[in-house]
Amino acid sequence: MSGNVLVLTEHLQGAFTDGTYEALALARRLADSLGGEVEAALAGPGSLAPALGGADTVLVVDEPVLEFFNPQAHPRVFSALVAEREPAVVLVPYTSMGMEVASEVSVRCDLPLVSYCTGVSADGGLSATCRLYAGKIEADVDVPGQRGVFALLSGSAPAAEGRSGGRGEVAKVPAPDLSDLQVRFERLIEPTAGDVDITAQEVLVVVGRGIESRENIAQAEALASALGGAVACSRPIVDQGWLPKTRQVGKSGLTVKPRVYLALGVSGAPEHIEGMRGASVIIAVNKDPKAPIFGVANYGWVGDLFDLIPELTDRC
Amino acid sequence: MNIGVLMRAVPDPVEELELSADGTDLDRDFLGYVLNEFDDHALEEALLLKEETGGSLTVMAFGTADEVTQMLYTAVAKGADIAVRLGEGLEPLDARAQAGLLAEAVQAGSFDVVLGGVQAADELGGQVTVLAAAMLGWPHVSVVVGVQPNSAGLRVVKEYWGGIMAEFSVTPPVMLGVQAARQPPRYVAVARIREAQQSGALREEPVAAPAPSPAVRVTALRLPEAGEGAEMIAGDESAAAERIAELIRGSR
Ligand SMILES: Cc1cc2nc3c(=O)[nH]c(=O)nc-3n(C[C@H](O)[C@H](O)[C@H](O)COP(=O)(O)OP(=O)(O)OC[C@H]3O[C@@H](n4cnc5c(N)ncnc54)[C@H](O)[C@@H]3O)c2cc1C
Ligand SMILES: Nc1ncnc2c1ncn2[C@@H]1O[C@H](COP(=O)(O)O)[C@@H](O)[C@H]1O
Numbered sequence: 001m002s003g004n005v006l007v008l009t010e011h012l013q014g015a016f017t018d019g020t021y022e023a024l025a026l027a028r029r030l031a032d033s034l035g036g037e038v039e040a041a042l043a044g045p046g047s048l049a050p051a052l053g054g055a056d057t058v059l060v061v062d063e064p065v066l067e068f069f070n071p072q073a074h075p076r077v078f079s080a081l082v083a084e085r086e087p088a089v090v091l092v093p094y095t096s097m098g099m100e101v102a103s104e105v106s107v108r109c110d111l112p113l114v115s116y117c118t119g120v121s122a123d124g125g126l127s128a129t130c131r132l133y134a135g136k137i138e139a140d141v142d143v144p145g146q147r148g149v150f151a152l153l154s155g156s157a158p159a160a161e162g163r164s165g166g167r168g169e170v171a172k173v174p175a176p177d178l179s180d181l182q183v184r185f186e187r188l189i190e191p192t193a194g195d196v197d198i199t200a201q202e203v204l205v206v207v208g209r210g211i212e213s214r215e216n217i218a219q220a221e222a223l224a225s226a227l228g229g230a231v232a233c234s235r236p237i238v239d240q241g242w243l244p245k246t247r248q249v250g251k252s253g254l255t256v257k258p259r260v261y262l263a264l265g266v267s268g269a270p271e272h273i274e275g276m277r278g279a280s281v282i283i284a285v286n287k288d289p290k291a292p293i294f295g296v297a298n299y300g301w302v303g304d305l306f307d308l309i310p311e312l313t314d315r316c
Numbered sequence: 317m318n319i320g321v322l323m324r325a326v327p328d329p330v331e332e333l334e335l336s337a338d339g340t341d342l343d344r345d346f347l348g349y350v351l352n353e354f355d356d357h358a359l360e361e362a363l364l365l366k367e368e369t370g371g372s373l374t375v376m377a378f379g380t381a382d383e384v385t386q387m388l389y390t391a392v393a394k395g396a397d398i399a400v401r402l403g404e405g406l407e408p409l410d411a412r413a414q415a416g417l418l419a420e421a422v423q424a425g426s427f428d429v430v431l432g433g434v435q436a437a438d439e440l441g442g443q444v445t446v447l448a449a450a451m452l453g454w455p456h457v458s459v460v461v462g463v464q465p466n467s468a469g470l471r472v473v474k475e476y477w478g479g480i481m482a483e484f485s486v487t488p489p490v491m492l493g494v495q496a497a498r499q500p501p502r503y504v505a506v507a508r509i510r511e512a513q514q515s516g517a518l519r520e521e522p523v524a525a526p527a528p529s530p531a532v533r534v535t536a537l538r539l540p541e542a543g544e545g546a547e548m549i550a551g552d553e554s555a556a557a558e559r560i561a562e563l564i565r566g567s568r
Contacts, residue, residue: 012476068482071474072455096459096476099435099493103446104456106412112531113412113442127535130440136333137342138538139440145531151442182455182487184468191479203564227564239357239496245479252459252475252495260564267329269437281567283560284546290332292540299563300546301556311557316564 003036006087008078008105009052010069010097011044013188016051019093023152024054024162026120027091033122034088038166043077046172053168054161059085063175065185069097072183075104080176082109087147089122094151096252102151112143115151116270134269135292154251154274194246196230203229203260206249206276207237210265210286210305214242219309220264226316232256234266250275264305268293317371317465317488320425321362322418322432322445323391324377325349325384333539340534349383351390354433360497361463362431363395369465371428374398376421378414385518392512393504403522410532411441415448417523423452428488429470434459434495441532449491457484458493 005027009020027038040055042048046062061077078101082090092102094115106113114120116130118138126143128150198204205224211217217231224231231247238248249256251271261279265286266272273296276282284297285305294300301308327333328348336343359375366373375391377384380401388399402421409417422430432445441447449456461481462473468485475481475495549559 012480071457071484075450096474099443100446100456100458103442104450106442107415107447107450114532115411115440115442116437132437132440132537133327133333134329134437136329136539138540139534140536140538141440142533142535143531144533148532182490183457184485186471186483186485189473189481189483235496236353240500252477254478260567262560262564281563283563285556290539294546294548295540297546299549299560301549301560303553303556307553308556308560311553312560315557315561 002086002088003031003034004039004085004087005031005034005036005089005091006039006041006082006085007055008041008090008092008098008101010093010095011048012069014048016048017093017095018159019095019098019152019154021054021159021162022154022157023091023093024052025157025159026152028054028161028165029157030089030120030122036088039085039087041078041081043074046170049170050168053164054166056167056169058168058170059173060170061173061175063178065178065181066175068185068188070181070183070185071100072181073178075101075108076176076178079105079108081173082111089120089126089147090149091120092149092151094153098151102149106149112145112148113151114141114143114148117150117152118156120150120152120156131270134267135273135295136290153270155277191246194244196247198230198232198247198249199254199256201230201256201258203227204232204256204258204262205229206232206234206261206263206266208234208263208266209236211237214240217242219306223309223313223316226313229258229260234272263293263297264309266293267291268296317365317369317428318426319362319366319371319373320422320427320430321355321359321373321375321391321396322377322430323355323359323375323387324352324433324436325379325381325387326352326436326438335537335539339536341537349381351387352433352436354435354494356501357497358431358433358494359391359394359396360499360501361460361494363502364498365429365463365465366395372397374400374425374427376400376402376418378402378417388518389509389512390504392515392517393508394502397517399518401518401520403520409525411439411444412447413526415444415451416526418444419448419451420523421521422448429463429490429492431463431492431494434493443493445491445493454489454491455486456491456493457486459495460492461496462498463492
């Protein structure tokens with residue numbers, strides 16, 4: 001075993017994700033405490049390697065089948081690399097891709113896995129902080145074996161720090177056998193443009209499950225037009241079919257940075273917060289005083305959104 | 317197709333969570349449990365798939381609590397053919413141990429496809445559908461938003477971010493973590509659930525809990541402070557509306 005930290009990177013459409021750079025930034029801090037190096041594993045086009053200058057070594061496995069994420073091929077390649085390099089710590093962004101990678105690598109390499117991490121430390125033993133129950137509980141965990149895989153929630157370290165600062169030496173690594181894949185990538189499906197571009201709005205009135213029904217969304221629409229903004233929403237509203245996908249904020253939706261983000265009946269799950277943290281003024285209305293949204297809001301009011309909406313619409 | 321669905325009872329997110337005396341677990345004495353919301357989508361997608369391909373649909377869950385039984389009968393009322401209750405209580409085994417037990421149940425069931433929820437936010441040991449697939453040597457696709465039969469076996473759509481999705485062709489067997497079904501999960505009348513309770517579709521398959529593996533140790537849980545960081549607005553809705561209108565104006 002080494003004191004190295006290995007980041008399993010992820011890319012889409014020719015660019016690494018922010019989560020990858022956040023993981024590299026955290027990896028540097030951990031490697032410094034462990035007296036090791038930062039390694040980055042790239043399963044995909046070798047031409048992307050120069051963008052991983054935050055790592056000391058970039059391990060490149062370049063096969064045509066790895067150009068696009070494949071949930072069978074990528075975890076297999078990464079597992080082989082982890083088994084060979086024996087890093088002390090493996091960091092994976094907890095994203096749509098990373099969640100498939102982290103769990104499989106932990107099984108194949110028989111390493112403990114800690115998911116939903118907001119931070120990882122190697123000072124005086126390996127430990128992490130995690131967010132459970134949709135952000136309602138924080139957990140401290142120890143990994144006594146001193147080796148582990150950590151899946152990182154967005155925001156675990158500043159992405160900017162992970163973009164440079166390493167030696168960036170590239171090493172080509174042969175791929176394991178990928179001839180028997182049962183999963184074949186067919187194509188990417190691009191989003192269709194919506195009626196409103198929520199990323200371009202100055203003011204967003206954002207409804208969550210607290211809005212209760214499709215019909216009630218009209219009240220939020222009226223408020224949004226009084227404010228000169230638009231209505232956006234959390235994921236369950238889209239899954240219910242009440243608003244189109246183009247209105248969804250968060251991990252699997254859009255990232256928005258409006259001047260005003262007024263959240264009505266949104267609990268503030270980590271997957272939602274990652275899409276709206278950058279808003280200038282966040283105002284949250286929720287009847288639950290313990291809702292995690294109040295942890296990210298600048299201003300909060302505990303109460304019923306249906307009482308507030310008419311009062312506020314009148315005043316705008 | 318022989319379709320399996322994994323269902324998990326999780327602490328009701330609407331309830332107030334309290335910590336146990338030693339602060340390393342929830343106080344589970346008075347906790348209510350509900351079906352993990354993503355599992356409801358997994359079941360819906362499985363029902364749609366069964367409607368398209370025919371075959372049999374088996375739902376599986378851990379635990380003997382009333383909520384688990386209710387959850388299984390509801391699935392039968394919606395169209396599942398067999399419900400399997402895998403013994404044990406709701407005591408939190410870590411995700412790896414649970415995945416091991418589920419992998420055995422999946423193996424025994426000779427399924428073509430097994431669907432679970434994308435994640436359950438009450439456990440930090442990883443994604444059970446992926447863990448179980450890795451143990452079985454099966455492929456997996458997670459964050460799934462659609463499954464349909466095609467010439468290879470299944471066409472599976474996985475969601476990334478910003479509305480971007482990827483389409484895969486998959487030769488079964490495969491394990492899927494469902495984020496959202498193609499349509500909102502269906503409702504079922506209470507009378508149908510009562511019928512299901514009489515149907516004898518529920519099977520018990522006791523499983524032995526493995527020894528806990530202490531690879532990850534929870535040392536403390538915390539409830540984040542209410543409104544930590546936010547300036548809380550006092551007063552009734554009209555006072556709040558006044559202040560919020562002022563804040564919005566002031567932000568220009
Ligand atoms: C891989 C993955 C990706 C995801 N991506 C996203 C994403 O992009 N965006 C996203 O939003 N979610 C996403 N989620 C889902 C996320 O985990 C949460 O389930 C979701 O954000 C919860 O939405 P919500 O806050 O509207 O609902 P809930 O969590 O149910 O919260 C509703 C809130 O409304 C409050 N409320 C109810 N009635 C009232 C009332 N009358 N007045 C005031 N308050 C009221 C309640 O107190 C509660 O806090 C994702 C999940 C996964 C697993
Ligand atoms: N004990 C369990 N019994 C049945 N299914 C489970 C269990 N634990 C997890 N699952 C399934 O795995 C999914 C993901 O859970 P998790 O991996 O714990 O985040 C759940 O939504 C269920 O479909």
